Amino acid sequence: MIRSRNLLLGGLLCLIVVAGALVSFLWTPYDITVLDIPNKLQTPSLQHPFGTDHFGRDILSMIMIGARTSLAVAIVAVGIGMGIGVPLGLWAASNKGGWIDEIIMRGNDLVFAFPSLVIAILITAVMGASALNAIIAIGIFNIPVFARLTRSGALSLWEREFILAARVAGKSKARISFEHILPNVGNLLIVQGTIQFSLGILAEAGLSYVGLGAQPPIPSWGRMLADAQTMVSFAPHLAMVPGLAIITAVLGLNLMGDGLRDLLDPRIRVVRQ
Amino acid sequence: MTFQGTKLAFASALALCAGLGVAQAQQTDITVALQLEPPHLDPTSAAAGAIDQVLYSNVFEGLTRFMGDGSVVAGLAKSWDISEDNLTYTFHLQDGVTFHDGSAFTADDVKFSLDRARAEDSVNAQKALFEDIASVEVVDPLTVTVTLAQPNGSFLFNLAWGDAVIVAEESIEGIKNAPVGTGAFQFANWVQGDKVELTRNDAYWGDAPALTEVTFKFISDPTAAFAAMMAQDIDAFVSYPAPENLPQFDADPRFQVLRGSSEGETILSTNNALPPLDDVKVRKAIAHAIDRQSIIDGAMFGLGTPIGTHFAPHNPDYVDLTANSAYDPELSKQLLAEAGLPDGFTTTLKLPPPSYARRGGEIVAAQLRAVGIQTEITNLEWAQWLEQVFRGNDFGLTIISHTEPMDIGIYARPDYYFQYDNPTLQELIETLDATTDPAKRSELLQQAQTIISEDYVNGYLFQLAVPTVADARIQGLWENAPTQATDLTGVSWAE
Numbered sequence: 001m002i003r004s005r006n007l008l009l010g011g012l013l014c015l016i017v018v019a020g021a022l023v024s025f026l027w028t029p030y031d032i033t034v035l036d037i038p039n040k041l042q043t044p045s046l047q048h049p050f051g052t053d054h055f056g057r058d059i060l061s062m063i064m065i066g067a068r069t070s071l072a073v074a075i076v077a078v079g080i081g082m083g084i085g086v087p088l089g090l091w092a093a094s095n096k097g098g099w100i101d102e103i104i105m106r107g108n109d110l111v112f113a114f115p116s117l118v119i120a121i122l123i124t125a126v127m128g129a130s131a132l133n134a135i136i137a138i139g140i141f142n143i144p145v146f147a148r149l150t151r152s153g154a155l156s157l158w159e160r161e162f163i164l165a166a167r168v169a170g171k172s173k174a175r176i177s178f179e180h181i182l183p184n185v186g187n188l189l190i191v192q193g194t195i196q197f198s199l200g201i202l203a204e205a206g207l208s209y210v211g212l213g214a215q216p217p218i219p220s221w222g223r224m225l226a227d228a229q230t231m232v233s234f235a236p237h238l239a240m241v242p243g244l245a246i247i248t249a250v251l252g253l254n255l256m257g258d259g260l261r262d263l264l265d266p267r268i269r270v271v272r273q
Numbered sequence: 274m275t276f277q278g279t280k281l282a283f284a285s286a287l288a289l290c291a292g293l294g295v296a297q298a299q300q301t302d303i304t305v306a307l308q309l310e311p312p313h314l315d316p317t318s319a320a321a322g323a324i325d326q327v328l329y330s331n332v333f334e335g336l337t338r339f340m341g342d343g344s345v346v347a348g349l350a351k352s353w354d355i356s357e358d359n360l361t362y363t364f365h366l367q368d369g370v371t372f373h374d375g376s377a378f379t380a381d382d383v384k385f386s387l388d389r390a391r392a393e394d395s396v397n398a399q400k401a402l403f404e405d406i407a408s409v410e411v412v413d414p415l416t417v418t419v420t421l422a423q424p425n426g427s428f429l430f431n432l433a434w435g436d437a438v439i440v441a442e443e444s445i446e447g448i449k450n451a452p453v454g455t456g457a458f459q460f461a462n463w464v465q466g467d468k469v470e471l472t473r474n475d476a477y478w479g480d481a482p483a484l485t486e487v488t489f490k491f492i493s494d495p496t497a498a499f500a501a502m503m504a505q506d507i508d509a510f511v512s513y514p515a516p517e518n519l520p521q522f523d524a525d526p527r528f529q530v531l532r533g534s535s536e537g538e539t540i541l542s543t544n545n546a547l548p549p550l551d552d553v554k555v556r557k558a559i560a561h562a563i564d565r566q567s568i569i570d571g572a573m574f575g576l577g578t579p580i581g582t583h584f585a586p587h588n589p590d591y592v593d594l595t596a597n598s599a600y601d602p603e604l605s606k607q608l609l610a611e612a613g614l615p616d617g618f619t620t621t622l623k624l625p626p627p628s629y630a631r632r633g634g635e636i637v638a639a640q641l642r643a644v645g646i647q648t649e650i651t652n653l654e655w656a657q658w659l660e661q662v663f664r665g666n667d668f669g670l671t672i673i674s675h676t677e678p679m680d681i682g683i684y685a686r687p688d689y690y691f692q693y694d695n696p697t698l699q700e701l702i703e704t705l706d707a708t709t710d711p712a713k714r715s716e717l718l719q720q721a722q723t724i725i726s727e728d729y730v731n732g733y734l735f736q737l738a739v740p741t742v743a744d745a746r747i748q749g750l751w752e753n754a755p756t757q758a759t760d761l762t763g764v765s766w767a768e
Contacts, residue, residue, distance in 0.1 A: 034639065035571065035635075037567045054571065054632070055571050056571075128651070129652065215650050216634070216638070217639065229496045230496055230517055230518060233499070233518070234517075234521065
């Protein structure tokens with residue numbers, strides 16, 4: 001019961017965020033490219049459920065389009081991490097103890113050793129601030145996470161009988177990795193992917209907050225927070241709304257990740273039962 | 274228990290005494306916060322206004338000086354005589370002036386300072402101020418004559434600039450870290466990244482200042498500025514960075530807010546050499562697409578005066594040319610079509626850190642978008658902005674406040690970063706520089722304002738206001754900023 005409640009609540013929160021982002025492609029309550037300065041800093045009302053910002057833009061519309069930015073950055077960043085990290089992890093596991101394994105894993109350690117946000121700031125500072133560079137920066141730090149996870153999952157699988165059978169049948173290491181190992185580490189990857197996804201959203205918000213993420217006029221939750229900073233004392237809704245949006249997305253993804261792990265990992269299920 | 278009680282009573286008695294002590298003694302120290310830290314402390318070798326903001330009139334003085342109302346009065350020169358042909362200025366220096374290191378201030382120091390500033394290899398940021406000087410002669414220790422190559426009506430004004438302060442040959446070596454001047458305060462300590470401390474110069478030749486110790490703190494983050502002010506960690510913030518917080522300070526009896534005017538013409542600087550911005554029709558279209566009042570309301574929370582040319586509205590020679598570029602998006606679209614760009618175009622908009630630029634940039638971008646001009650916004654740090662925009666000319670549009678006083682002359686410099694090249698204006702500025710008759714100068718200045726306004730060289734947005742937030746008991750702070758300075762010589766705490 002507990003696990004389904006997590007999954008349900010997490011899924012619901014994520015659904016709200018995703019739905020907001022998808023709807024924003026077709027419709028937002030107001031056009032945020034048009035500034036309406038006489039109506040700036042309005043408190044929440046029927047016309048503007050979350051109020052208006054310092055340029056008179058509707059905050060609900062900004063949050064919806066901001067969700068798009070957050071999700072896009074996080075999806076692509078996780079995609080980069082998985083797309084590069086998983087094959088690396090499989091490759092390393094199939095050469096356990098070999099020099100390829102050593103190079104890949106020590107390379108991972110190297111990336112892990114740096115504080116990720118600091119390096120992300122460095123990358124965006126050198127290559128210029130933009131959503132694309134934020135994606136690259138966040139993506140790079142997802143690579144070792146997935147590589148390591150895939151390798152450790154794959155290592156235990158390589159000991160199993162069905163893999164031995166496949167080897168005896170004459171399949172190449174690469175073919176075994178993709179045909180037999182990958183499907184069996186899929187659960188792990190999905191759970192970790194959800195967690196990384198939420199970290200990606202946080203990282204994007206962080207980078208945008210310091211001005212290194214998506215550039216104006218593309219709305220971003222992190223930049224909305226930064227813009228609101230000096231106005232918190234008289235217009236707290238400006239900071240509260242994007243803050244709550246970030247919490248919703250991150251909490252939703254984490255709950256969903258927990259729920260998925262409970263659902264997908266047989267060992268935990270046994271314990272719970 | 275009893276013991277603890279006694280200790281507590283004792284402690285509170287002590288606290289009471291301490292409190293009374295503070296109330297009785299007149300406060301003579303002050304902590305003033307500024308947004309930017311100076312890169313070094315030599316006002317005669319860098320364009321950074323942050324240096325003058327700390328040192329002008331406090332540590333360094335010139336032959337003449339600016340007052341808070343923008344007037345130019347005698348400084349280290351007690352008086353002067355000007356020859357009939359307006360070419361020879363004889364300065365009579367103040368007697369009994371010493372530098373902070375004890376050496377005497379004499380005519381030799383004046384000659385050294387002016388010759389150093391106008392020398393071939395001088396790194397003075399405003400060499401143009403001195404270019405009419407033909408020679409500087411020492412007559413006697415307290416008299417100096419300056420001969421000009423041609424009459425210059427603004428020579429005494431030029432000498433009041435922070436770039437023209439008098440320095441001593443003996444102490445010039447260490448000026449960047451330990452400046453030695455003749456001012457009412459002497460340099461004491463500089464903790465880089467944090468503060469500069471000054472102490473009273475007891476040997477000061479003029480009226481002794483009321484303050485004995487001055488600390489300049491550097492806080493660029495608006496949120497930190499708000500917190501420090503509210504916690505009263507600082508006594509005053511000159512050029513407070515977040516105009517949106519001013520109503521809160523207004524409402525708080527602990528504080529006073531001065532809303533002064535500055536010499537800062539805030540403009541949408543345009544790269545006049547970059548197609549399609551080299552076409553006056555395109556620049557005119559940009560000018561008509563901009564709604565100044567929205568920018569002032571949205572970016573500055575109402576603080577600022579609209580301008581239509583590169584000139585300060587409080588100057589008596591100012592001409593109101595805002596009508597030349599009234600907000601008219603329809604006309605703007607029409608002009609773009611005439612220029613062969615009916616679908617608009619795309620250009621860059623590079624923004625330095627101040628909020629007038631960052632927020633103003635978003636508003637300008639939205640207004641330009643409405644007429645079909647797309648802008649790619651890039652937010653830059655100061656160093657990057659100086660490198661890419663100011664020195665590299667790699668930009669389409671940028672927003673920046675030109676805070677130097679009377680700087681319309683920059684439009685006569687085709688190599689200046691917005692690259693405006695108009696021989697008519699260059700001739701006019703040349704004539705202006707050689708004219709000393711006030712009525713004629715006024716006429717020429719007005720002509721120059723009209724030319725640049727009608728050529729739509731840049732988008733003219735608003736005159737930057739300088740808000741100063743200070744403890745309500747402080748008196749004597751400059752309200753306006755006729756030059757970049759924080760003159761503390763006349764500042765004191767009310768009883």
